Amino acid sequence: MSLKLDTNGSAIDNADSSLLVRRETTTLRHQATDILRKAIIDQRFPPGKHLVERELCELLGVSRTSVREALRHLESEHLIRMVPHKGPVVATLSATEARNIYEVRAALEGLAGELFATHATDEQIRELVRISKDLTNKVRSGEFDSVLEIKSQFYDVVFAGAQNDMLARMIHSLNTRVWLLRRMSLMSPDRSKKMIMEVKDIIKAARARDPQSMKDACIRHVKSASEVVLPKIDELEQDSA
Amino acid sequence: MSLKLDTNGSAIDNADSSLLVRRETTTLRHQATDILRKAIIDQRFPPGKHLVERELCELLGVSRTSVREALRHLESEHLIRMVPHKGPVVATLSATEARNIYEVRAALEGLAGELFATHATDEQIRELVRISKDLTNKVRSGEFDSVLEIKSQFYDVVFAGAQNDMLARMIHSLNTRVWLLRRMSLMSPDRSKKMIMEVKDIIKAARARDPQSMKDACIRHVKSASEVVLPKIDELEQDSA
DNA sequence: GATTATAATATTGTAATACAATCTTGCAAA
DNA sequence: TTTGCAAGATTGTATTACAATATTATAATC
Numbered sequence: 001m002s003l004k005l006d007t008n009g010s011a012i013d014n015a016d017s018s019l020l021v022r023r024e025t026t027t028l029r030h031q032a033t034d035i036l037r038k039a040i041i042d043q044r045f046p047p048g049k050h051l052v053e054r055e056l057c058e059l060l061g062v063s064r065t066s067v068r069e070a071l072r073h074l075e076s077e078h079l080i081r082m083v084p085h086k087g088p089v090v091a092t093l094s095a096t097e098a099r100n101i102y103e104v105r106a107a108l109e110g111l112a113g114e115l116f117a118t119h120a121t122d123e124q125i126r127e128l129v130r131i132s133k134d135l136t137n138k139v140r141s142g143e144f145d146s147v148l149e150i151k152s153q154f155y156d157v158v159f160a161g162a163q164n165d166m167l168a169r170m171i172h173s174l175n176t177r178v179w180l181l182r183r184m185s186l187m188s189p190d191r192s193k194k195m196i197m198e199v200k201d202i203i204k205a206a207r208a209r210d211p212q213s214m215k216d217a218c219i220r221h222v223k224s225a226s227e228v229v230l231p232k233i234d235e236l237e238q239d240s241a
Numbered sequence: 242m243s244l245k246l247d248t249n250g251s252a253i254d255n256a257d258s259s260l261l262v263r264r265e266t267t268t269l270r271h272q273a274t275d276i277l278r279k280a281i282i283d284q285r286f287p288p289g290k291h292l293v294e295r296e297l298c299e300l301l302g303v304s305r306t307s308v309r310e311a312l313r314h315l316e317s318e319h320l321i322r323m324v325p326h327k328g329p330v331v332a333t334l335s336a337t338e339a340r341n342i343y344e345v346r347a348a349l350e351g352l353a354g355e356l357f358a359t360h361a362t363d364e365q366i367r368e369l370v371r372i373s374k375d376l377t378n379k380v381r382s383g384e385f386d387s388v389l390e391i392k393s394q395f396y397d398v399v400f401a402g403a404q405n406d407m408l409a410r411m412i413h414s415l416n417t418r419v420w421l422l423r424r425m426s427l428m429s430p431d432r433s434k435k436m437i438m439e440v441k442d443i444i445k446a447a448r449a450r451d452p453q454s455m456k457d458a459c460i461r462h463v464k465s466a467s468e469v470v471l472p473k474i475d476e477l478e479q480d481s482a
Numbered sequence: 483g484a485t486t487a488t489a490a491t492a493t494t495g496t497a498a499t500a501c502a503a504t505c506t507t508g509c510a511a512a
Numbered sequence: 513t514t515t516g517c518a519a520g521a522t523t524g525t526a527t528t529a530c531a532a533t534a535t536t537a538t539a540a541t542c
Contacts, residue, residue: 027325027495029313052522063497065306068524069313076317084268085504085523100407107352111344166341170411268524293493304526309495326494326533 028062032070035060040079040090041179047092051080077173091177095230095237098181101174102226106219108171112155112162113202113218117211120161125206128157132199139192147186154199178229185229198224269303273311276301281320281331282420288333292321318414332418336471336478339422342415343467347460349412353396353403354443354459358452361402366447369398373440380433388427395440419470426470439465 036056039045056067071088074080080088116124131154138146159168175182185191198221205214277297280286297308312329315321321329357365372395379387400409416423426432439462446455 029495054522065309065496065498068306069310072310072313073317076314086506087523097407100405103352103356103405104349104408104411107348108345111348115344164341164344166338166415167345170345174407270524295493306525306527327535328494 029066029069029073032060032062032066033073036070036074037077037079037176040074041176043180045090047090049090050086051088051090053087078177093177093181093233095234098178098233099226099230101178102222102230105171105174105178106222106226108167108174109155109222110215110219112158112164112167112171113205114211114215115162115164115167116158117206117209117214119163120206120209124157124161125209128154128161128206129203131157132203135199136196139196142189144187144192147192148183151186181229181233182225184232185225188228191225191228194224195221270307270310270314273301273303273307274314277311277315278318278320278417281315282417284421286331288331290331291327292329292331294328319418334418334422334474336475339419339474340467340471342419343463343471346412346415346419347463347467349408349415350463351456351460353399353405353408353412354446355452355456356403356405356408357399358447358450358455360404361447361450365398365402366450369395369402369447370444372398373444376440377437380437383430385428385433388433389424392427422470422474423466425473426466429469432466432469435465436462 036045045051051071053064053067053071056071057064060067071080071082075082075088079091081091082088120128131150135147135150135154138144138150155171159165159171162168186195198217201217202214202221205217277286286292292312294305294308294312297312298305301308312321312323316323316329320332322332323329361369372391376388376391376395379385379391396412400406400412403409427436439458442458443455443462446458
């Protein structure tokens, strides 16, 4: 496993028009946080795995100070759990938690949709349409790997149009925790087809600028995804018991 | 200012029936986090104040290690903002952010209400009724200081009945950030009266176990609070500009 | 005097080391 | 087999150190 990060934060790309100094914000602990987060999301550290600080130090090539502060951050994202005097454990996701998260996501994404239909610019609506077409193509051609990424773009536009950063951050943090469930759900081809239909409903409501329908469509979309995913995680939990 | 914390974590209260070992979970950094959080919420560190790590060390009587890890935690709660190479700054709350938070709160507390009406036990409903009466009394007798505390109890019961920890945690973290706005809002006597009415609506819906009305009542309650508070923070922002 | 260059200072970011508290494990004794 | 204890591992915390960066004060130049 090589998770090493570059100690000299490079990247002095100042090609854009702004004359602002490209302030080097990437601290080591920040890089460490990102790398560890990615490792957890990609399941290189499987749920339940007991992490050892010293091993992480070697793995990342940074000191314990930085590792510990990174762990503190991941703890607040609920990606790891700190057991006193035992150390960090990669968070597991119980069926109950997954259910809870999808309940909250439905409410929040419903709100996001409602706000988008209310505040979005025409350009943002067009952008959403464009992405949804892209999504359809990728599903048709079977490129399921890129579907999740495009889906993220889709939501980024929704959040931008909704004009509520707090909301965007909260949904994002929820999604981080159910990332693998989402991947699981989008991989199944029949789910993909249904997903496309639901996105079409969302687009329709967006073009009509109808907050209520947009909200409903977004909620239906999350609920529909949860109906695919939750039974699966229920099974998994049964198996391990 | 004395914010010192006790280094020897004391507290071996094992009077309850459980035979489980009362595991000593209070690490120094945890205590430090709590104390700093409280100091910020109580405005002993006013918004925008530049905190200096070494001063915090002396203030709390712990090492920089612990202080920094505590800061990492508060950063993720958005109570402080880390400026690279300048250090932690107590977070300020813009009018826009406040508006965003109240939007999200409305959605989340609406969900909490809906879930409570669906899942709560009869005992929990009775408990809610009891607390709301307590609340009415305190408002009548003008004890506004304790109103906010009882209101917290009220919500704790709602969350317990809603059976969604994730939801509870998210609302709680939002409330932390708008704590002073809430205090501001509840202090005004006429707001209190309206608040009592709204709580009565919530109670009514809870007893009827009507998810939809409970949801609506909870949303109305948050919206109503925001209508009192948001103009005030708008003024504040105008003044400082 | 105003502006710029330079130095001094303060603070954060990171590392390395140390040690006590605690947990885990394995082994010996009953 | 169970109990007790020692050894090892790991975290929690403190201390010290130093480089990188930001701020402030001072001197130099126009």
